[in-house]
Amino acid sequence: MGFSAGVYFGDNGRKYIAIYNFNHDVSVKIPSIAGNLDHLAHFSYSRGRKKGGVDIFSLQGVEIPEIVKVTKDIRKNKSSYLIDDRTWRRSGKRYLEISKVIKSPEKYDIHYELTKEAKKIKSEIYGLTAADIFDFCEEDFANSLREEQPFEKIVSEIVPKTELKMITPKRVLWGGKQDFVPDCILEANLDFGKGCISGWIPGDKASFDGKTFEDYFLSPGAECGYCYAGRRHQTFAKNIYEFDKERLKKELMGECILDFNTQKILGRPVKILRFGKRTESYIPISPFSDFFVQALEVTAETKTQNIIPTKFLTFNKEIANLLKKTKSTLLFSIGFDEYELGALEYGCNNEFRLEQALKYKQAGVNSIIYLLAVANKAPDKRENNIFKFAEKNKIKVQILPMRFSRKDLTLKLTGVPWDILKDDSKQPTLLKDHYEESRGSYYYENSCLTVRNIHPFWLNLIKDNNKENFRMCHHDSEDTYCGGCFHKKGIIIPTKEVSKQKFKNNYNKRKTAKNLEKKLF
Helix, strand or coil: CCEEEEEEECHHHCEEEEEEECCCCCCECCCHHHCCCCEEEEEEEEECCEEEEEEEEECCCCCCCCCEEEEEEEEECCCEEEEEECCCCCCEEEEEEHHHHHHHHHHHCCEEEEEHHHHHHHHHHHHHHHHHHHHHHCCCCCCCCCCCCCCEEEECCCCCEEECCEECCCCCEECCHHHCCCCCCCCEEECCECCCHHHEEEEEEEEECCCEEEEEEECHHHCCCCCCCHHHCCCHHHCEECCCHHHHHHHHCCCCCCCCCCCCCCCCCCCEEEECCCCCCCCCCCCHHHHHHHHHHHHHHHCCEEEEEECCCCCCHHHHHHHHHCCCEEEEEECCHHHCHHHHHCCCCHHHHHHHHHHHHHCCCEEEEEEEECCCCCCCHHHHHHHHHHHHHCCEEEEEECCECCHHHHHHHHCCCHHHHHCCCCHHHHHHHHCCCCCCCEEEECCEEEECCCCHHHHHHHCCCCCCCEEECEECCCEEEECHHHCCCCEEEECCHHHHHHHHHHHHHHHHHHHHHHHHC
């Protein structure tokens, strides 16, 4: 999930960016690292039974953030609004008559909140936004009025109130990595919703009463920059699953379907369950944190062992006892704080995670450091400090070589542009010229850069990948490194042709499986 937006051009060189959202009571927040944008207004509207929202930010003296995808430009002419569409759906320019736009508040039930700073230019902001909504809704949608909401409200700051929406999934457990890495022990996966807590950011006055979030903002840009599932994330507050212990128990005992493309029942108990395939599994907000505990209680009944990657889990004695009872493993993910802004908003930076990893280890839990590494080069100060911490406290480390799907992140972390790493003919020459020491390279496949030649330091560190303290989780076109999450013996084996072919088949199947998934939820 990302930011979709339009750019508004006002008088006297004023320029605004409008961030779109399909929930009328959700407001958007752009991370400060993307630029200091003033939040001027929030508009809500309805078209038939559907509702949406638009957040307006000033672009005066600020560039459009990289994390925003602009789909249209809108500007006012003497008697009309000109809309220049940038998307493939309706590419071209259209003109909307002023008289039609003026009538749109009643027809589309437009309401808006403006800050006091935006009050002087409210007619300009309103006109541009109304034209945008009018164009998006088109003229054939029916009006659907909401009660007890004023047409206009001037506020000192935007403080959204968002109603919680729980949904019931058709499946509780899903398959995953074994589809393309058969040696992986993670056979079933459990998520507690479609949205990740890292993209749901609390403000200074944040609160939740069990039904309504107050002063929380949607911020896809705050989600971890290298998350492979980010494009599938949806608005957290509107996509949390109803939790059913009995249903989870039945699926863990064998009544689950782990293949996207069939309706075949597993028919045997699940041995290893991963918490959080696409989202952070521990949500530090009650009652959602209770779901985590209840799921552990179920796995204790079914004798299921758990692998739990996490960035948010705070030490808790009850949870520690359940983890020991289920012989589970915690993988405290250590990434890069500057690209995990949502976690930072909750105080869950790398320092926090190392502290929790140590507390759980001291409580007798199999607590591991899950280290995200730029594996084409040797470690720097960040990694060396983690090694010292791990050695001092006798904590095991599983290394996860980083894959890249974003151009900006690629350049910042490798120091080499995406286009160079993608081009096999340019990469060796550039790497030789760019670095004083030998470094590994990457190859491009399925819209992703994967490290092809891992730096010798990492290979020497893991040896046969069955060491007591250091292992690696990685697969590329040549080799598969499985550390077994320290649950079983680690291995390095050739990546089988059948595995590569199965991955390609599943990659293509999952394009169509997305439609199935939508039906299932």
